[in-house]
Structure formats: C-alpha cells, structure tokens
Amino acid sequence: MHDSMSFVKRPSKGIPIPTHIRQHVQTNFPRRGILTIPGVCNDLSFSADDLIDEGEIGRGNYGVVNKMIHRNINWPMAVKRIRSNLDDNEKKSSLKDLDIVVNSTKCLNIVQFYGAIFHEGDCWICMELMDSSLYQFYKFVYRNLDSCIPENILGKITVATVSALDYLKRELSVIHRDVKPSNILIDRSGHIKLCDFGISGKLIDSIAQTRDAGCKPYMAPERIQPSLSVKGYDVRSDVWSFGITLIELATGQFPYPSWHSVFEQLTCVLDGPPPQLPRTPKGKAYRGPTRPRPLDGGERDEESEEDPDTEDAFSPSFRQFVSECLKKDFQSRPKYPALMELEWYQTSLKAKVDVGAYFSEILSRVPPGSTLADCILGESRDTC
Incomplete structure (x- = not known):
C-alpha cells in the first residue's frame, strides 16, 4: 500500500511528469491518499468517502472542479476531478497541472496542493479553495x-x-x-x-x-x-x-x-x-x-x-x-x-x-x- 500511494507525496524537485504517476493513470488507482494541509493536518489518510460534495464550482477541458469538505476535520477544498476517459495528450496535460502544483508548495502565490486520490477511475486533485x-x-x-x-x-x-x-x-x-x-x-x-x-x-x-x-x-x-x-x-x-x-x-x-x-x-x-x-x-x-x-x-x-x-x-x-x-x-x-x-x-x-x-x-x-x-x-x- 505504501508504494501504491507514493504518487501523492511531494517530490523534491523537477517538473517532468513522473513515470509512476503516468502508470497509475493507465491502470487501477488506490482509493486512499494522503492529505496535508498546513496548520490543519499532516499526512492524513483519506478517501472519497471522507469528502462531502457541496457542488460544482468550475468546469474545464479535462473535468470539473467541486467544492468538498473533509467531514472529520471540517475543512473545505477545491477538488479537481479529472476524467478517466481522456486520451493520452489530455492525460499528459492534466497530470502536468498536478505535477506543477505539487512542486510549487513553497510559492504562496500558486494554488496549494493538499493531496490526490482516485475514485471510480477518475483522479481527484485536492487543492486550497479560493473564492x-x-x-x-x-x-x-x-x-x-x-x-x-x-x-x-x-x-x-x-x-x-x-x-x-x-x-x-x-x-x-x-x-x-x-x-x-x-x-x-x-x-x-x-x-x-x-x-x-x-x-x-x-x-x-x-x-x-x-x-x-x-x-x-x-x-x-x-x-x-x-x-x-x-x-x-x-x-x-x-x-x-x-x-x-x-x-x-x-x-x-x-x-x-x-x-x-x-x-x-x-x-x-x-x-x-x-x-x-x-x-x-x-x-x-x-x-x-x-x-x-x-x-x-x-x-x-x-x-x-x-x-x-x-x-x-x-x-x-x-x-x-x-x-x-x-x-x-x-x-x-x-x-x-x-x-x-x-x-x-x-x-x-x-x-x-x-x-x-x-x-x-x-x-x-x-x-x-x-x-x-x-x-x-x-x-x-x-x-x-
């Protein structure tokens, strides 16, 4: 299980899409991930069942963004749900977005990454919620x-x-x-x-x-x-x-x-x-x-x-x-x-x-x- 969840951890540096992320997108995905919210929680194991969906707040080429609240810590977040039926180029673009936010946690002027899970084949990217x-x-x-x-x-x-x-x-x-x-x-x-x-x-x-x-x-x-x-x-x-x-x-x-x-x-x-x-x-x-x-x-x-x-x-x-x-x-x-x-x-x-x-x-x-x-x-x- 540890190896299967390693994709949600922040790599030290580098921007190319990690091979293990690309492989996960093409196969079955773990239902649990790790959630890290500065000042709120650190390495909290979570799944889609822990999130309360409060509705769609945005829509893009590769999926939708919903406001969700973690029921245990009562913390709101924006969850970008990337569809599983994307073609290879679309998957590459969506994962590029994920990799950049993962690598940009030190920049306060870039949306912060909290964690990622996979649910029913779709990738859910959890980020800070803006207004x-x-x-x-x-x-x-x-x-x-x-x-x-x-x-x-x-x-x-x-x-x-x-x-x-x-x-x-x-x-x-x-x-x-x-x-x-x-x-x-x-x-x-x-x-x-x-x-x-x-x-x-x-x-x-x-x-x-x-x-x-x-x-x-x-x-x-x-x-x-x-x-x-x-x-x-x-x-x-x-x-x-x-x-x-x-x-x-x-x-x-x-x-x-x-x-x-x-x-x-x-x-x-x-x-x-x-x-x-x-x-x-x-x-x-x-x-x-x-x-x-x-x-x-x-x-x-x-x-x-x-x-x-x-x-x-x-x-x-x-x-x-x-x-x-x-x-x-x-x-x-x-x-x-x-x-x-x-x-x-x-x-x-x-x-x-x-x-x-x-x-x-x-x-x-x-x-x-x-x-x-x-x-x-x-x-x-x-x-x-």
Missing part, C-alpha cells in the same frame, strides 16, 4: 456594481502574479502559456494565486517551442507569427498576456474587438498598435459611455470632481508598466527581473493595502444564495 477568479470578480465589479478596481489593488494583483510566474521560471523552468483573468484566483483574505498549469511548457535553454498552446486572444505577436521568433519564444510571451490582462482588469473590457477569424486576429495584433490604457478622468472607470466611481473607500477628489479632465485616472508609472508589457518586439519586452524593477511594481510591492478588506467588501455584495457565476450569467464565461 473567485479575477474574471468573475471584475465582471461583477464593472457590470453589476457599476464600479472599477482601484489601481492599488491592481498593483497587488501584479506583484502576486509576476512573482508566481517568476517562480515557475526560476525554480521549475516552466512557462505558464495561459495567463488571463480566469487563471488568477482571489479570496476574502486577500490572497491572489495563479492556477491552471495544464498547458504550461518546459523551457529548454529558456526557450519554448510549442505554438498552439494557450488562449489565442491573449497570445503575444511572436506566438501568433512564428517567423518573429524563429528559435521559439520565452517568458516574455507571458508578460504580453499579463499586459492584456491588466488592461482588461483596469477597464472592465478586453482591449481588442471581437475577432471572427484567425486572419483577423493576425492582422489586428501584428499590424495594429499594441493596446494601451485609455485616457480616463481621475475618479472614474473606463466603460465606454458609462464611467463609474471606484469602490476604494477613499475621499472623492474635489478638484477632479469639478474638472474631471484635469488628471488621469491611471498613474504614469502604471501606464509605463503596461506599455513595457505590451511592446510588440519581444526582444524589447522585459523579462520578470526587469519587470520587477519598474517603478510601479516596486511601489506596489511596498504599499500597505488591505486587499482582503477590498475583496471581502465586493464579495459581500453578492446576493444571498447566489454566486458570482450566477450574477454574471449572460456574460461569456471566458474570452477563450
């Missing part, structure tokens, strides 16, 4: 509350996400390849965590080769047009994706118009100027003709109230940061160490911001008995 993705969160803020996300909150989101991406590169030689709002999670305590590593790629000499992995609307020019980077692409393609994500979070809108074909996307991204933050009066949020006030709890700026065009809503350092992320020439685009030296990042890193209070205040506005997903019903679930 929302940034995709659902920003849709609720802009559309339902008619508000915006303050720049200081965007700064903390940036610090958390860039540090997580940098960890993947430094410690695991991995590029995420699917950076977007739906893959960044938040909770009421103010935690901001990166998730979903199923299509991440191994870097060879800091270069990735596979072109078609990821969400196309967020892809960097060099990934859309391979001739721009003959030798492959690197983490700067994720920097571009994060720049697109920042504009989306800052404005409540995806910065490009809807594309109806690959050619249209190619033309828009490659031939057009890179997206940039719109000019917006201070104290307002860009949402086309409607520009609501932010829910930041601060005083209204009387000067900008009288003349809203006197000062821009976005600081020059924030504009510079986004512009650096969205340089079309990837060789001019900064990698993570240079990005982390920029003024806006450093200011955001040092700033004292009660992120938990802000997230809690927004989430408290979700009507009783509803979820964020219910509130934004009618919106497309994701840009992809």
